[in-house]
Amino acid sequence: MFPTSIAGSLPKPAWLAETHKLWPQWKAQGDELRQAKADATLLWIKAQEDAGLDIVTDGEQSRQHFVHGFLEQVEGIDFEHKVKMGIRDNRYDAMVPQVVAPLKLKGRVHAFEAQLARAHTTRKLKFTLPGPMTIIDTVADRYYGDKVKMAFAFAELLNQEALALQADGVDIIQFDEPAFNVYMKDAADWGVEALERAAQGLTCTTAVHICYGYGIKANVDWKASLGEEWRQYEQIFPALAASSIKQVSLECYHSHVPPHLMKLLEGKDVMVGVIDVASDTIETPEEVADTIGNALQFVPKQRLFPCTNCGLAPMDREVAMKKLQALAQGAELARRRFG
Ligand code: ZN
Numbered sequence: 001m002f003p004t005s006i007a008g009s010l011p012k013p014a015w016l017a018e019t020h021k022l023w024p025q026w027k028a029q030g031d032e033l034r035q036a037k038a039d040a041t042l043l044w045i046k047a048q049e050d051a052g053l054d055i056v057t058d059g060e061q062s063r064q065h066f067v068h069g070f071l072e073q074v075e076g077i078d079f080e081h082k083v084k085m086g087i088r089d090n091r092y093d094a095m096v097p098q099v100v101a102p103l104k105l106k107g108r109v110h111a112f113e114a115q116l117a118r119a120h121t122t123r124k125l126k127f128t129l130p131g132p133m134t135i136i137d138t139v140a141d142r143y144y145g146d147k148v149k150m151a152f153a154f155a156e157l158l159n160q161e162a163l164a165l166q167a168d169g170v171d172i173i174q175f176d177e178p179a180f181n182v183y184m185k186d187a188a189d190w191g192v193e194a195l196e197r198a199a200q201g202l203t204c205t206t207a208v209h210i211c212y213g214y215g216i217k218a219n220v221d222w223k224a225s226l227g228e229e230w231r232q233y234e235q236i237f238p239a240l241a242a243s244s245i246k247q248v249s250l251e252c253y254h255s256h257v258p259p260h261l262m263k264l265l266e267g268k269d270v271m272v273g274v275i276d277v278a279s280d281t282i283e284t285p286e287e288v289a290d291t292i293g294n295a296l297q298f299v300p301k302q303r304l305f306p307c308t309n310c311g312l313a314p315m316d317r318e319v320a321m322k323k324l325q326a327l328a329q330g331a332e333l334a335r336r337r338f339g
Helices: 030-051 111-119 132-136 147-167 184-198 217-224 232-241 259-265 285-295 317-338
Strands: 074-087 092-105 124-130 172-176 205-209 247-250 269-275 304-308
Touching: 030 111, 030 317, 092 147, 111 124, 124 147, 132 147, 132 184, 147 172, 147 184, 172 247, 184 232, 205 269, 232 247, 232 259, 247 259, 259 269, 259 285, 269 285, 269 317, 285 304, 285 317, 304 317
Parallel strands: 124 172, 172 205, 205 247, 247 269, 269 304
Antiparallel strands: 074 092
């Protein structure tokens, strides 16, 4: 009961990349960088296991950014000439690469870190990929001229990689779609369908993570503007509940999401965010267990998966480590309380 996992990303050690950044520069190149990524991946698998998490991830140690890490292996994208673009409905500016030709995978994207992680843990392994709608919101289009068409083109590539990750032995493939919470109508109209195209044919567990973003200033300011009740999920959960995706991850602790919206996910496993990634304060096991208790009013216990609100990438490494422990200890306390 209450299997624990994180949303996906973890801070990169200072010897691998710049710290506390969403687009950090690597500290090495070539073979040295490849080895450093592998070392960081193993370090975080061990740390997640030691903390007591039931489902582990590679911590996204091998990708610079959760979207661009995938795009680097796609043909038809010009990374040499990045342009400034307002992303997430102009919430913040990012330097993004440009789509300039038909999209095609150059080869495998994440084989190295997925196979490495699989070889070094016997726990369930979750692997994250960006979702199609979030990808098209994080790249400039100079070729397709139609965002839906481009999203489905990316969905096909994601599907190729996802099927290969499944063959690598990954247990859960999670697509990250923070853009769903920004373009709710598009998400319901075609975003969920594009997501299902990306997950087509998968027999492993499929998941989608929808959040209010990393704990960076632009997101914290945005959340402050959303009012007393955040009802974005209300517009997208019905489409997700009707979809073939098995697990849905949402923000809960310290968010203004009305918890009863979780009822809209009937039939799905719900990854409930019980750890705040926008605060360095470490949750106590009691606070985590309380959040789980609140969610139990709306989610059956066999479907409740305690999780972090979002990724931990830009956080302090020590803080992230302690939050992993708080997550596992809080879930353990909840098992004793509600088991
Ligand atoms: Zn997130």
